[in-house]
Amino acid sequence: MTATVRYRTPTGRWVIAATVLGSGIAFLDSTVVNVALPSIGRDLHAGIAGLQWIVDGYLVTLSALLLLGGSLGDIYGRRRVFVAGLVWFTVASVACGAAPTTGFLVAARALQGVGAAMLVPGSLALISASFTPDDRSRAVGAWSGRAGVATALGPFLGGWLIDAVSWRLIFVINVPLAAAAVWITLRHVPETRDEQAPGRPDGLGALSASLGLALTAYGLIEKRWWAFVTGGLALALFVAMERRRSEPMLPPSLFRSRQFTGANLTTFAVYAALGGAMFLVVLQLQVNLGYSALEAGGSLLPVTLIMLGLSARAGGLAQRTGPRLPMTVGPLVVGAAMLLFSRVEPGETYVSSVLPAAVVFGLGLSITVAPLTAAVLAAVEERHLGVGSAVNNAVARVAGLVAVALLPALAGITGAVRPSALADGFGPAMVACAVVAAAGGAIAAATVRQGAAVHPTAQADVVHPCHDPCRSAEAAA
Secondary structure, three states, X not given: OOOOEOOOOHHHHHHHHHHHHHHHHHHHHHHHHHHHHHHHHXXXXXOHHHHHHHXXXXXXXXXXXXXXXXXXXXXXXXXXXXXXXHHHHHHHHHHHHOOOOHHHHHHHHHHHXXXXXXXXXXXXXXXXXHEOHHHHHHHHHHHHHHHHHHHHHXXXXXXXXXXXXXXXXXXXXXXXXXXXXXXXXXXXXXXXXXXXXXXXXXXXXXXXXXXXXXXXXXXXXXXXXXXXXXXXXXXXXXXXXXXXXXXXXXXXXXXXXXXXHHHHHHHHHHHHHHHHHHHHHHHHHHHOOOOOHHHHHHHOHHHHHHHHHHHHHHHHHHHHHOOHHHHHHHXXXXXXXXXXXXXXXXXXXXXXXXXXXXXXXXXXXXXXXHHHHHHHHHOOOHHHHHHHHHHHHHHHHHHHHHHHHHHHHHOOOOOOOOHHHHHHHHHHHHHHHHHHHHHHHHHHHHXXXXXXXXXXXXXXXXXXXXXXXXXXXXXXX
């Protein structure tokens, strides 16, 4: 189907509304769950390993299936797969809200990740495929801005729901939002597909990637080396299969570009620091500083607000100077924020410890994310822009998965959620995150071309790292 939807028409507004609602519920859950972890742990008697799995169960399936989710939409219809993702995600959300045990919640979270893997790439694909080329940039920009607002409000709203009612409500609230998105999509969003897409999805590749990530995470969290080794072998099998496929889900040729590889290694370092830090900071605030869920969620609001305000300017800076300088400096600023977070200890006030760290963290991410997006997309051919963006998103999710699985054990935070163990390990863990983030800057300095052609990013989002509305619109034109 040829894209015919205009921006300032009722159909155009309905398409944006459906995709914002659909992607919004996935973004909300990814930001709110960390705030709910202490409440979940108390209610379900979960230790540190259980809390790690509540986060990583979702990231395993989402990371492994992002590329498959995008290709399913191309093959079977983007609207159909988007609606299927909404229904799947909603059913899994209800299961999360009703979870009687930690194991049940982890399984339900893994199912949520499957639905999110269809929602996240499907949202942007629907917009790019539906709107006329002249209106695509404005439509994607509108989607991105509204999704950014949802990301900013998520921890604050989630904290209020947790304190006022129960952590279970952060999952159940997805039901009316998803129902509205399904109704709008079926009634007002046109169906599109890629007529040149391969006839069959790479199910075997997706299975080996999922199995490899799950076993690797299990080995790291539970300290089972057999699982870690087996997971590594499954991931190696995935790479080998992709090299032999005529239409691979993950084209190996992408990694022949030094800049593409380097930018993704920088992504891994920065998002590993981000994932590990946010997992422990929220626990530290609630367990050892006595913050409520609402206070913990609101305390990090400056990070997202700074990103919303400065991301476009950072994209403009990268266009003038090239991406290497901001991608080198930005991770160093993120590392400085991690060192400031290490000062968040019992007895410290919000203004003296948490706020300075949050402000510096927001500045570091703002400097980094938009140029990183530009560097990744500038390193791939036009026909691979979609898969290049999906790879970068998957790398960011895997980085968070590995950090959440590995960091607590390295810092000696294991077993039950004990205030003393958390207090002792929190500072060293933040220092480790600082080192990893700084390594990302060093990688960028060594691999990213200073003169790489880049395009401005209208909106960067910490949850959706490789998203450039301008380039996405051009690719679909």
